[in-house]
Amino acid sequence: MEPESQREIARMSPSLTVSRIAAQQGSVLRELRTASLREAPYAFGETLEDALLVEPSYFDETAARHASSEKLATFLLYTEGHPCGLVHAYIEDAPNARAFVSALWVAPAVRHLRGGELLVKVASQWLVEHGAAEVHAWIADENRTAMRFYERLGFGPTGDRRAMPSHEEEAESLYVRHMHSAREA
Template identity: 60%
Template sequence: MSSTLTVRRIVADQGDVYRELRAASLREPYAPGEAPEAELLNVDADAAAVVAAQRATSDESTTFLLYTEGHPAGMIGAYFDNTPERRAFVSELWVAHAVRHLRGGVLLVETATAWLVERGAQDVYAWIADANRNAIRFYERAGFGNTGEHAPIARMPGAMKSLFVSRVRP
C-alpha cells in the first residue's frame, strides 16, 4: 500500500495540530543542539492557537502541514524577516520518522519555497544547527549551500548554527 502525501497551509483553527507537531519536532532525538528540555514544556496551547491563526492569513509568515493519508505528519514555517532586505526563510521543518522515506521534507521545502517566491523572494535561507548533520545533508541535497555565516543558538549556550541559502531567482 502506498501512502499519499499532501501539503496544505495551516488554517486558523489548527492550533492543536501546530502544537502537536511542534512538540514532536522538539522531542526529536536526531536534532542535537536545537531544543532544550525546558522549551518542550513551553509549547502552550493558547500560544499555538495564536500562531496558527496568525500564520493562516499572513503574507509575511505561514506554516505548511504535511499529511499522510489525512493525518498530520510534518510541518515547515516560511517567513520574511524584518530587515530592509526582507530575506525569506524556511524554518521549523520536521517530518515524522515513519514517513521520511516518502520525501515529505522535499515536498514541504518545495511548497514553502513556492509560497515565498510568489511573494517576491529571490533567495530562501535556513538557519541549521551545526550539530544536526542530518538536517545539513537534507538541505544540501535540496539545493541549499552554506553561506559561511554562523551565529550562536540563543536558547542553547555553546551551540552554533549556520546560515544556508537556496538561489531561486527566476
C-alpha cells in the same frame, strides 16, 4: 486559488499532501512542535520543556497568524489525512528582508516518502510568490543529516554562523538557495 505549480508540488507523492495551516489548527501545531522537540531536541531553537510550558492559546494565536499573514506561514504535511510534519516560512521584517524556511520536521515513520523535500518545496514556492529571490535556512552544525538534506535541495553554506538561541554553546550555519523563477521552487 492555488497556483498550478504549487498544486503539482503538493501532490508529488501519492500518499502525502501539504497545505498551509488553518486558523483553527493550534492544537495540531502544538502536537507537531512538541513531537519534533522530543525526537530531535538538538535541531531547533527551543527546548521541549519550554514548548510544554507554553499555553495552548499561544499555539492557537500562532496558527491563526500563520494562516493569513503575507510575511509568515506554516505548512503542514499529511499522510492519509494525518498530520506528520511541518515547516515555517517567513520574510524578515527588515530593510533588506531575507526569506527563510525554518523548524522543518517530519515524523521518522514517513521520512522515506520525501515529505521534508515536499514541505521545503512548497514553502519555498510560497516565499518566491511573495517576492523572494533567495531562500535561507539556519541549520544546527551538529545536524549533519539536515545539512546534507538542504544541500541536495540546492542550498549551500553562506559562511555565516551564530550561536543557537536555546543552546548558546552550540552553533548553527546559514544556508541559502538562489531562486531563479517561481517554477524552480
